[in-house]
Amino acid sequence: MAPKNVERKLEKKKEYNKGAWTSEEDKKLSQYTQIHGAKRWNTVAINSGVNRCGKSCRLRWLNYLRPNIKRGNISEDEEDLIIRLHKLLGNRWVLIAGRLPGRTDNEIKNYWNSHLSKRVIKNTTVKNHVAQEPIKEQQKLIPNVQTQRELSQSRTHEDTNNDTIIPFDPNDFLDFSLEGTFDLEWVNNFIKLDNVDIDKLI
């Protein structure tokens, strides 16, 4: 176990490996996390012998090494779900990924940016009149779907606002963390509330 001052020294000096992970590094990291668990990533980074920063180790483990990761071949059902959830949640990739078992937020985000966003934007432009109204309706239902950053930035304004604030937190509404295992049927039923035909968006 490396002492804390050693960790800080490395952190300051930035003596870490960067770039693509080698199979050797993967092996070391997965072996270490199997024994010691996936937590305290700065310690993992030092003691696993990979010479990476904690952040890098965490990301690698989350996106590749952790059990039950599904990679590639996003099915039509998954694609459809991503589009619907994105329409509902915006760029809240973690929440979206939480509805797709084995998929990571990074993968969903990349897939959206490289495949789906272009298609959606293209078709939304063409069929703008079709898509606009339902989106407005959605915003009425969930008035404040924002990014974490936007929420924190806007909080200052909300605090100084004298208007009555309805005690509704969209984050609570969208918090799936207390639910059990993934339930595709539940999500699909929920999304059916959205009366937009997905084919009109893509």
Add this chain to the structure above:
DNA sequence: AACATTTGCAACCGCGTGCTG
């Protein structure tokens, strides 16, 4: 075949939040 451009994805970075001493 050679070069330029585009695409897809892994990884990095900055910032915010929550916990702990």
Add this chain to the structure above:
DNA sequence: ACAGCACGCGGTTGCAAATGT
């Protein structure tokens, strides 16, 4: 109450592979 640390999240970048000229 405060500072430092650990972690999570979303945006962005870098680069290899694929495709076009």
